[in-house]
Amino acid sequence: MADQQGYGLLKGKKGLIFGALDERSIAWRIALACKREGAEFSLSNAPVALRFGDLDELSEETGAEVFPCDVTNEDEIEELMQNVKEEHGKIDFMLHAIGMSPNVRKKQDYKELNYQWMQQTMDISAISLHKVIRYADEADILADGGSIVALSYIGAHRIFSKYSDMNDAKALLESIARNYGSRLADRGIRVNTVSQAPTRTSAGKGIKGFDGMYTFADKIAPMGNPTADECADYCVTLFSDLTRKVTMQNLYHDGGFVTSGIDEQMINDLAKIYADDEGDE
Numbered sequence: 303m304a305d306q307q308g309y310g311l312l313k314g315k316k317g318l319i320f321g322a323l324d325e326r327s328i329a330w331r332i333a334l335a336c337k338r339e340g341a342e343f344s345l346s347n348a349p350v351a352l353r354f355g356d357l358d359e360l361s362e363e364t365g366a367e368v369f370p371c372d373v374t375n376e377d378e379i380e381e382l383m384q385n386v387k388e389e390h391g392k393i394d395f396m397l398h399a400i401g402m403s404p405n406v407r408k409k410q411d412y413k414e415l416n417y418q419w420m421q422q423t424m425d426i427s428a429i430s431l432h433k434v435i436r437y438a439d440e441a442d443i444l445a446d447g448g449s450i451v452a453l454s455y456i457g458a459h460r461i462f463s464k465y466s467d468m469n470d471a472k473a474l475l476e477s478i479a480r481n482y483g484s485r486l487a488d489r490g491i492r493v494n495t496v497s498q499a500p501t502r503t504s505a506g507k508g509i510k511g512f513d514g515m516y517t518f519a520d521k522i523a524p525m526g527n528p529t530a531d532e533c534a535d536y537c538v539t540l541f542s543d544l545t546r547k548v549t550m551q552n553l554y555h556d557g558g559f560v561t562s563g564i565d566e567q568m569i570n571d572l573a574k575i576y577a578d579d580e581g582d583e
């Protein structure tokens with residue numbers, strides 16, 4: 303869909319998109335979909351990501367200005383919001399697609415978490431949602447009737463051992479979305495999280511065992527894992543006026559994974575595997 307003609311769902315809307323690093327990033331695909339639907343927006347990422355990523359390419363393709371900002375640094379967030387204000391005045395949508403855990407990166411066992419790293423995980427991946435909403439609000443750039451979306455993962459509710467303290471961070475992220483959503487609701491501003499299935503991106507690749515998690519979800523979900531472009535289309539609907547009263551929700555975009563148990567095919571396959579095992583004994 304991202305390459306096709308859009309529906310003009312975001313015509314006249316302005317936004318701010320965090321987290322596009324390279325063309326596989328979910329935020330990158332969302333930026334392309336927003337452009338296709340007629341939006342104007344700015345892009346932001348950490349200074350180090352601007353040095354090593356390909357954001358200039360996306361900026362050229364979408365005509366979006368790029369503003370550096372490490373979301374753990376409040377001064378940088380404050381400055382970013384002033385830059386966005388000068389660029390757009392008010393914004394109608396904001397995407398938080400930011401996540402990183404030093405414990406996951408360095409393969410630290412959950413029972414032996416490094417707490418300093420854990421605090422970094424929380425700050426970068428969850429508390430930053432509070433910070434960017436707060437400083438956008440204080441700069442008075444959030445338009446009434448707008449929409450804020452942060453990307454989450456089912457690990458917030460279920461145990462995915464390799465996701466380690468990112469499971470905890472996503473639980474906090476979803477809680478912040480609900481709590482801030484309740485405080486912005488009187489202005490018609492929605493705050494939601496989209497819980498996306500495993501997707502092959504830089505952040506995904508950084509998780510040991512990611513391929514196993516990807517295949518497991520893909521096999522269980524009746525529709526299979528949705529792609530980053532499909533996630534982008536879903537996010538467009540949430541930024542649009544078609545979802546004006548959807549707020550304080552965690553919305554699954556996972557091909558049906560979250561409500562699935564086991565199907566006939568899998569029962570038969572498992573029965574075969576275990577029959578073979580018994581035969582080997």
Ligand SMILES: NC(=O)c1ccc[n+]([C@@H]2O[C@H](COP(=O)([O-])OP(=O)(O)OC[C@H]3O[C@@H](n4cnc5c(N)ncnc54)[C@H](O)[C@@H]3O)[C@@H](O)[C@H]2O)c1
Pocket residue numbers: 320321322323324326327328329347348351371372373374398399400401402426453454455497498499500501502503504505506
């Ligand atoms: N890939 C998956 O399987 C998957 C599944 C569900 C949810 N998500 C979530 O989607 C979001 C986007 O991740 P992605 O998979 O597209 O990977 P990605 O690596 O492309 O994006 C993560 C982004 O976070 C940015 N970031 C890290 N530290 C930062 C900081 N201090 N300040 C500002 N930005 C910082 C990175 O530069 C990067 O652009 C994340 O929240 C991730 O947890 C990913």
